[in-house]
Amino acid sequence: MRGVTGAFHELDTTVAAIEDLKKKRLGDVTVYSPTIRHELDHAIDAPVSVVRRFTLVGGLLGVSFGYWIAIWSSNYWPLVVGGKAFASWIPYTIIGFEVMVLVGALSTVAGMFINSRIPRLTTTTGYDARFSGGYFGIFIACDAAKADQAEALLREHGAAEVRREA
Known part of the structure; x- marks a missing residue:
């Protein structure tokens, strides 16, 4: 799956980036967090679980x-x-x-x-081991045309690292 991954140090910048990504509809957003944070749940605004x-x-x-x-x-x-x-x-x-x-x-x-979908036998695209140890991660599944916009948005919100996934 193609997309852009961003690693964040701070929770507030991660939440702001998620909200902007949702507004601009650049692609499907997947968020990785070292701990459960309700701020991320509110920002993602996921549907109710079945x-x-x-x-x-x-x-x-x-x-x-x-x-x-x-x-x-x-x-x-x-x-x-x-x-x-x-x-x-x-x-x-x-x-x-x-x-x-x-x-x-x-x-x-x-x-x-x-x-x-457990057990997942393959590694999830966009995941980084740092997302289990203190960094917050955002993966945006998008095509190459929107990848530039997603990269710019993640850098604008203070991502420590932004990289494209192939």
């Missing part, structure tokens, strides 16, 4: 299965106790809740792996 849908579907399937397995087992191996109902929802709520939590958590983890 992982919560995995959690919802997993939780609903889990609670349904939990109730079903409890009712099925009490019907298959009946315990006759003086005319009481064989499937009472009150004691089965505990089993339903526990299975809901288990399946919901497992589907959340699966959703995170699926959406983050």
Whole structure:
């Protein structure tokens, strides 16, 4: 993938560069950070993650299965106790809740792996090892025509290093 990578020392200059890049629409912006910073999240303004849908579907399937397995087992191996109902929802709520939590958590983890495309077997274009140790990085995926503008914008905002990726 072609583009331009910029390395920044300061968070404020990185945020300002991201905001300008978003306004000018030079290409897709990927940001690398050594730590989680909410300022970067606000600047990127990414769409809401779909992982919560995995959690919802997993939780609903889990609670349904939990109730079903409890009712099925009490019907298959009946315990006759003086005319009481064989499937009472009150004691089965505990089993339903526990299975809901288990399946919901497992589907959340699966959703995170699926959406983050893990495992990634190749190195990401634009990544530099310094971005894990103190520098903030911005990679703009753009063609050669917009690469000059992206380079100039990153230098204008005080990038410590700017380089083109082929």
